[in-house]
Amino acid sequence: MINHGMILIGAGNLACQIGPALKRAGVRFRQVFSRSEESAEYLASKLGCGHTCSLQKIDGKTAIILFALPDDILPEVLKSGVFNGRLLVHTAGSVPLDVFRGYTENFGVFYPLQTFSKNRTVEISEIPFFIEANNSENENLLRKLACRLSSRVYTADSDTRKKLHVAAVFACNYVNHLYHISKKILEANEISFEALRPLIMETAKKVMEAEPGTMQTGPAVRYDRKIIGMHTDDLAGFPDYQEIYTILAKSIHAHFINSNP
Amino acid sequence: MINHGMILIGAGNLACQIGPALKRAGVRFRQVFSRSEESAEYLASKLGCGHTCSLQKIDGKTAIILFALPDDILPEVLKSGVFNGRLLVHTAGSVPLDVFRGYTENFGVFYPLQTFSKNRTVEISEIPFFIEANNSENENLLRKLACRLSSRVYTADSDTRKKLHVAAVFACNYVNHLYHISKKILEANEISFEALRPLIMETAKKVMEAEPGTMQTGPAVRYDRKIIGMHTDDLAGFPDYQEIYTILAKSIHAHFINSNP
Numbered sequence: 001m002i003n004h005g006m007i008l009i010g011a012g013n014l015a016c017q018i019g020p021a022l023k024r025a026g027v028r029f030r031q032v033f034s035r036s037e038e039s040a041e042y043l044a045s046k047l048g049c050g051h052t053c054s055l056q057k058i059d060g061k062t063a064i065i066l067f068a069l070p071d072d073i074l075p076e077v078l079k080s081g082v083f084n085g086r087l088l089v090h091t092a093g094s095v096p097l098d099v100f101r102g103y104t105e106n107f108g109v110f111y112p113l114q115t116f117s118k119n120r121t122v123e124i125s126e127i128p129f130f131i132e133a134n135n136s137e138n139e140n141l142l143r144k145l146a147c148r149l150s151s152r153v154y155t156a157d158s159d160t161r162k163k164l165h166v167a168a169v170f171a172c173n174y175v176n177h178l179y180h181i182s183k184k185i186l187e188a189n190e191i192s193f194e195a196l197r198p199l200i201m202e203t204a205k206k207v208m209e210a211e212p213g214t215m216q217t218g219p220a221v222r223y224d225r226k227i228i229g230m231h232t233d234d235l236a237g238f239p240d241y242q243e244i245y246t247i248l249a250k251s252i253h254a255h256f257i258n259s260n261p
Numbered sequence: 262m263i264n265h266g267m268i269l270i271g272a273g274n275l276a277c278q279i280g281p282a283l284k285r286a287g288v289r290f291r292q293v294f295s296r297s298e299e300s301a302e303y304l305a306s307k308l309g310c311g312h313t314c315s316l317q318k319i320d321g322k323t324a325i326i327l328f329a330l331p332d333d334i335l336p337e338v339l340k341s342g343v344f345n346g347r348l349l350v351h352t353a354g355s356v357p358l359d360v361f362r363g364y365t366e367n368f369g370v371f372y373p374l375q376t377f378s379k380n381r382t383v384e385i386s387e388i389p390f391f392i393e394a395n396n397s398e399n400e401n402l403l404r405k406l407a408c409r410l411s412s413r414v415y416t417a418d419s420d421t422r423k424k425l426h427v428a429a430v431f432a433c434n435y436v437n438h439l440y441h442i443s444k445k446i447l448e449a450n451e452i453s454f455e456a457l458r459p460l461i462m463e464t465a466k467k468v469m470e471a472e473p474g475t476m477q478t479g480p481a482v483r484y485d486r487k488i489i490g491m492h493t494d495d496l497a498g499f500p501d502y503q504e505i506y507t508i509l510a511k512s513i514h515a516h517f518i519n520s521n522p
Contacts, residue, residue: 013478072485094480094488114460115478120467126459154456163450166492166506167443171457172464173479174509175436180473180516182432189424195415196432197469198387199375203433204465206381208458212441217274217376218434219355224333227355231427240512245427247508248435251501255441 005030007060008047009077010068011039013116014091018068018149019047021124025148030060055080064089066110071095078103089142093165096158097132108133108142111161112150115172124149130156130164181241188237213255220252266291268321269308270338271329272300274377275352279329279410280308282385286409291321316341325350327371332356339364350403354426357419358393369394369403372422373411376433385410391417391425442502449498474516481513 006027008019011034023029029047034040037053044051052058055077058065065083067074067090074095077083087106090099093113100107109132114122129146131153133139139155146153156164179200183193206215219227228249235242267288269280272295284290290308295301298314305312313319316338319326326344328335328351335356338344348367351360354374361368370393375383390407392414394400400416407414417425440461444454467476480488489510496503 070483070485071480071488072483094491113456115463115467117467117471117476122463123459128456128459160450160452162491162495163446164452164456166495167446167452167457168460169479169481169492169506170439170446170502171443172460173477173481173513174506175439175461175464176468176473176477177481177509177513177516178431178436178439179468180477181512182428183473185424185428185431189421191421191425191428193472195374195389195425196428198384198389199429199433200436200465200468202376202383203436204461206376206378207437207440207461210378211454212437212444215378216434216437216441218430219332220430220434220438222331222333224331227332230355230423231430234423234427240508240515241431244508244512245430245435247501247505248438251442251505252434252438254501255438 004062004064005060006064006066007031007033007058008043008066008068009033009058011036011043012068012070013118014112015068016043016046016118017116017122017124018066018091018112019043021149022145023047027145027148030063031058033058055082058082061086063087067091075099087138093168094162096162097134098158100134106134106138108138109158109161110142110146111156111164113164113168125151128152128154130154130161132157132161181238181244184238185235185241213259216252216256218252220249221256223249223253265323265325266321267325267327268292268294268319269304269327269329270294270319272297272304273329273331274379275373276329277304277307277379278377278383278385279327279352279373280304282410283406284308288406288409291324292319294319316343319343322347324348328352336360348399354429355423357423358395359419361395367395367399369399370419370422371403371407372417372425374425374429386412389413389415391415391422393418393422442499442505445499446496446502474520477513477517479513481510482517484510484514 007030008015029049031049032040032044032051040051064087071092084103088100088104089108089110091110097109111130112127114127127150129150131142133142232242268291269276290310292310293301293305293312301312325348332353346365349361349365350369350371352371358370372391373388375388388411390411392403394403493503
């Protein structure tokens with residue numbers, strides 16, 4: 001099946017990293033689809049294949065269709081009917097395998113647990129891939145494909161994958177938002193975000209070996225009311241950050257009370 | 262003054278990193294104080310000096326007293342009166358310079374913006390140090406001392422330093438708590454935290470160059486109600502994480518609406 005090549009639906013951050021990685025691993029791309037002509041053309045040129053902005057112009061009946069789309073777009077695109085009967089694979093954390101049911105008899109999921117940017121090359125071989133498929137033949141195919149990219153390939157059902165995604169939202173999207181909040185606080189005081197970068201990197205490095213629950217420091221651990229009160233007062237200009245500060249301080253303290261009763 | 266050596270009050274995470282770094286930079290330590298005999302002895306052996314658990318046995322009248330204590334302990338220790346009239350310096354983000362006023366005529370702050378663990382060696386030369394003192398002579402002395410350790414030495418008044426600390430609480434303590442939450446979610450589903458480590462490292466690496474506000478991805482950016490609803494349902498076993506999930510999703514979405522009206 002893989003010999004029939006692959007068609008990539010989407011040309012966003014994930015597609016721009018996984019597409020070239022698959023090409024380097026020997027996958028032959030036949031076409032890239034994106035609603036944006038510019039994005040489709042850019043990625044197609046990297047993959048050495050054609051591109052289209054029209055679902056009706058997707059060809060290669062026997063190629064694997066790899067969807068790399070925002071979660072809420074995939075069901076809409078499937079309704080077009082142009083993918084019916086093909087081997088369909090998506091790359092999303094919280095979209096169940098069953099999204100494909102009724103459209104085709106061969107389908108699966110190929111989920112890389114990583115955050116992708118268009119212009120940052122990530123080390124693909126270290127990314128955990130989570131595979132699911134409607135039968136063992138398709139599962140084996142996707143597993144082999146993932147093994148060409150990474151040494152960390154696992155099977156996970158849709159429910160497990162969704163839990164992985166929830167955890168990833170905290171560890172990535174929400175962490176990044178806290179970085180953003182810290183930057184806004186510094187900005188309001190005319191301090192460069194550069195001052196925080198060594199701290200951010202060390203905080204991440206610490207949990208590469210240790211467990212985060214055992215590494216916690218700062219005023220919330222001992223619930224230092226005086227410091228916490230001063231800090232929330234200082235956030236008066238940012239009511240939403242004030243609320244986030246308070247709720248996270250309480251959650252940290254609750255963890256430490258429960259761990260050290 | 263620095264030729265008279267230094268006495269370190271505290272033997273916790275910060276003391277265990279800054280003490281040895283100062284020693285390597287040529288500072289002569291005279292004594293370590295800690296309420297814990299074991300901690301005092303451990304650090305004193307690293308610094309090649311004596312140790313005590315009794316405030317009354319602190320000697321070296323002319324040495325610099327460097328406090329590395331939890332924020333709420335420092336005022337209590339000062340009340341003992343044994344430090345009156347000496348050159349007193351603390352290392353805390355949210356403790357004002359004025360904490361020393363009334364106890365002595367020479368005092369300052371030496372604040373390294375970093376998270377410290379007892380057994381993890383951090384690259385001291387990359388840490389931003391923020392200096393404050395009651396007069397320019399003491400400020401120069403502390404600045405010179407910090408410059409022996411790091412190339413990033415700044416002056417900051419107590420209010421600015423407190424703002425730095427609030428930002429650091431978000432970027433370090435709260436980020437670490439989100440790592441912990443993600444680990445608990447995985448644990449409840451018997452998935453190893455190892456699965457998230459490449460994501461955590463990449464999320465931190467991304468903001469070493471880029472700005473976090475421009476790098477955000479995930480369901481909260483476009484406020485994908487279906488995914489957000491599924492995720493909060495999945496967190497039913499963790500009501501406090503559910504609340505944190507919701508409040509951060511709203512905060513991210515608000516940022517993106519404000520940035521892209």
